[in-house]
Amino acid sequence: MRPPGADTVLVRHGDLNTKSNTVKRYMEDLLAANLEALLEDRSIPGEVERRWNRPLIHTDEDAVDAATAAATDTFGVVSASPAVTVSTEKARILEVLEETARECYDGGTFAVDARRADKTLPYDSEDLAREGGAAIWDVVEDECEFEPAVDLDDPDVTFGVEVREDLAFVYLESVSGPGGLPLGAQEKTIALVSGGIDSPVAAYEMMRRGSPIVPVYVDLGQYGGIDHEARAMETVRTLAEYAPNFDMQAYKVPGGETVDLLVDEMEVGRMLSLRRFFYRAAEVLAERVDAHGIVTGEAVGQKSSQTVQNLGVTSRATSLPIHRPLLTWDKHDIVDRAREIGTFTDSTIDAGCNRVAPDRTETNARQKRLLESEPDDLLERAEEAARAAELVEP
Numbered sequence: 001m002r003p004p005g006a007d008t009v010l011v012r013h014g015d016l017n018t019k020s021n022t023v024k025r026y027m028e029d030l031l032a033a034n035l036e037a038l039l040e041d042r043s044i045p046g047e048v049e050r051r052w053n054r055p056l057i058h059t060d061e062d063a064v065d066a067a068t069a070a071a072t073d074t075f076g077v078v079s080a081s082p083a084v085t086v087s088t089e090k091a092r093i094l095e096v097l098e099e100t101a102r103e104c105y106d107g108g109t110f111a112v113d114a115r116r117a118d119k120t121l122p123y124d125s126e127d128l129a130r131e132g133g134a135a136i137w138d139v140v141e142d143e144c145e146f147e148p149a150v151d152l153d154d155p156d157v158t159f160g161v162e163v164r165e166d167l168a169f170v171y172l173e174s175v176s177g178p179g180g181l182p183l184g185a186q187e188k189t190i191a192l193v194s195g196g197i198d199s200p201v202a203a204y205e206m207m208r209r210g211s212p213i214v215p216v217y218v219d220l221g222q223y224g225g226i227d228h229e230a231r232a233m234e235t236v237r238t239l240a241e242y243a244p245n246f247d248m249q250a251y252k253v254p255g256g257e258t259v260d261l262l263v264d265e266m267e268v269g270r271m272l273s274l275r276r277f278f279y280r281a282a283e284v285l286a287e288r289v290d291a292h293g294i295v296t297g298e299a300v301g302q303k304s305s306q307t308v309q310n311l312g313v314t315s316r317a318t319s320l321p322i323h324r325p326l327l328t329w330d331k332h333d334i335v336d337r338a339r340e341i342g343t344f345t346d347s348t349i350d351a352g353c354n355r356v357a358p359d360r361t362e363t364n365a366r367q368k369r370l371l372e373s374e375p376d377d378l379l380e381r382a383e384e385a386a387r388a389a390e391l392v393e394p
C-alpha cells in the first residue's frame, strides 16, 4: 500500500551504521551503484540519489512498486518504502497525511509513526505524531463513513512520516529487504554449487554479507550428467539476477574420471574423499581468480558426510577457510529461504543421475584412515582438474 502520488522509494540500510563514516560512505556508494544496476537490469525508470543514511530512488508513480521490489532485492537493504516527498513544513506534512487518509484509510485502527532526523526543526516527532493523528482523525470523521480508531500497539494502518534535513516523506508500508552488506563490500569467494537445495542458499547468504561469488560446479561424469549441470546453472542464473553488475560466470571442473575411480576403489569414506577433491579443486581456482575462501551448503549432521568429525577431517584438504553459512540451519529453514530467493524450483528439477553415495557410509572419520583408503593422487587429480576447468555461461 502506498500514498497517492508516491514517486520516491525510501531505502533503509542497517549494518552500514556500525561502520566509521569513511567506510559507511564507501559502502553507501556501493549500495547506490548496486541499486542502479538492479533498476537498469529490470528496465525500471529511476534515479538513485546518494544521500547520507537514506539513499532515495526517484521514479514515477507507475514504477514505484517495481522500484521498491528492486530495492528489497538489493543486498544491504533492510527495508524500503514507497513514499511521497514533501517539504519539511509541518502544515504541508499534515495536508499529505489528510490526503493519504482520504485515499487509503478505509476502516480499522490507525497510528502515526513519526521520526525526525533533523533536531533543529521547530517541532519534534511527538508533535508530528500527535498533530498528524488529529488531522487524520478529523478528516475521517468529517468525510468518511466509518469511525476512526487509534491503536498505537497493533494498528491496521500505519502512517509513516520521516523528516530529514531538507525533505520529509510520508509512507504506509516498509517492505523488508535481505539486510546484510552491499555486494562488493567483501572480497570474492568460491561457491561450490551442486544444484541441490542447500548450496545456492549458502552462496546467496555469502552474497548477502557482501562477498561476490565465483560459482564452481564439479562435473560428476556418469554420476551427474547434462540435467544435473543444467540444474546447477539454473540456480546460478537465479542468483545472478541479484547481482547484474557482477560477473557470475561459473567454472565447470571435470570430475567424472575421479568419481569413477572413487566408486571403484572406495566404499566407506568415498563421499569424504570426494569432498576433499572438491575443496582442493576450489582452492586452485581461488588462486586463479583471487578469491579468499570456499563456500559450501553443508550443515552439521544433515548428511552422514556432515558430522562434526567428517567436516573436521575433510576441511583439511585445503588451507583456505571453508565458509558454511548454513552450518547450524535446520532443513526447513533452508527450504524456506530457497523458496524466498527463487532457487527452490531450480533445485528440485529431477536430474535423474546415478547415486555416488555408497550403502555403508563413514560418520566418524579419522584423517589417517581416510588418507590410507583413498587414491594416493587424489589431490593432484583435483589440482589438475581445476587447471582444466572451463568457464560456462550460466
Ligand SMILES: Nc1ncnc2c1ncn2[C@@H]1O[C@H](COP(=O)(O)OP(=O)(O)OP(=O)(O)O)[C@@H](O)[C@H]1O
Residues within 6 Å of the ligand: 191, 192, 193, 194, 195, 196, 197, 198, 199, 200, 216, 217, 218, 219, 220, 278, 295, 296, 297, 298, 299, 302, 303, 305
Ligand atoms: N557437483 C558438485 N559441484 C560443486 N559443488 C558440489 C557438488 N556436489 C556437492 N557440492 C558442494 O558440497 C556440498 C555438500 O554436498 P552434499 O551433496 O553432501 O550436501 P547437500 O547438503 O545435499 O548440498 P546441496 O543441497 O547443495 O547439494 C554442497 O552444499 C556443495 O557446496
